[in-house]
Amino acid sequence: QVQLQESGPGLVKPAETLSLTCTVSGVSISDSYWSWIRQSPGKGLEWIGFGHYSGSTNYDPSLKSRVAISVDTSKNQVSLRLTSVTGADTAVYYCVRSGGVYWYFDLWGHGTLVTVSS
Amino acid sequence: EIVMTQSPGTLSVSPGERVTLSCRASQSVRYNLAWYQQIPGQAPRLLIHGTSTRATGVPGRFSGSGSGTEFTLTISSLQSEDVAVYYCQQYDKWPPLTFGGGTKVEIK
Numbered sequence: 001q002v003q004l005q006e007s008g009p010g011l012v013k014p015a016e017t018l019s020l021t022c023t024v025s026g027v028s029i030s031d032s033y034w035s036w037i038r039q040s041p042g043k044g045l046e047w048i049g050f051g052h053y054s055g056s057t058n059y060d061p062s063l064k065s066r067v068a069i070s071v072d073t074s075k076n077q078v079s080l081r082l083t084s085v086t087g088a089d090t091a092v093y094y095c096v097r098s099g100g101v102y103w104y105f106d107l108w109g110h111g112t113l114v115t116v117s118s
Numbered sequence: 119e120i121v122m123t124q125s126p127g128t129l130s131v132s133p134g135e136r137v138t139l140s141c142r143a144s145q146s147v148r149y150n151l152a153w154y155q156q157i158p159g160q161a162p163r164l165l166i167h168g169t170s171t172r173a174t175g176v177p178g179r180f181s182g183s184g185s186g187t188e189f190t191l192t193i194s195s196l197q198s199e200d201v202a203v204y205y206c207q208q209y210d211k212w213p214p215l216t217f218g219g220g221t222k223v224e225i226k
Contacts, residue, residue: 035215047216105207
């Protein structure tokens with residue numbers, strides 16, 4: 001059964017770094033591109049960026065200076081780091097899959113809520 | 119950045135009625151348009167990609183159409199389990215990959 005499970009701190013202080021991990025099971029992590037998408041409370045969906053096991057990455061230009069996504073095939077995990085967070089980064093963060101030849105998202109994790117607050 | 123605009127913001131529809139949701143792109147995205155369904159409390163789920171191709175397991179009452187800048191998602195006969203927010207997403211010109219603001223479908 002294919003599963004994406006996000007994990008990480010639910011509370012991050014302003015100006016600190018948000019770090020999340022997505023554990024992938026039931027599918028080869030090497031076969032796909034892995035994105036992070038977030039959804040602020042009561043709002044729509046925002047693509048953050050993607051990573052690939054080859055090291056290839058691509059980010060939303062508005063977040064590019066603060067974000068890093070990496071893929072660890074040995075652990076079957078995808079990681080997100082977002083630096084210098086503010087309250088605007090409070091959101092549910094989803095780990096999602098796309099195929100690389102297609103850039104829609106066919107597999108979603110359940111999401112994890114991260115609140116930025118002191 | 120391609121801006122996706124969805125209308126209306128909210129739709130109230132009786133069970134069994136036909137539902138039409140609109141999505142407009144600020145510039146042509148050809149046929150590279152996907153739709154997602156987000157049931158309250160759940161993650162989004164892929165419904166349609168390539169404008170009109172239903173994802174695995176999606177009921178036949180869901181259909182998509184359009185091209186370029188104008189797209190439509192149709193639910194031929196609304197069921198109670200279709201109550202959700204529906205999002206469109208373009209994947210033609212990126213970064214960034216962009217979503218519409220969503221249309222909420224309610225039961226009247």
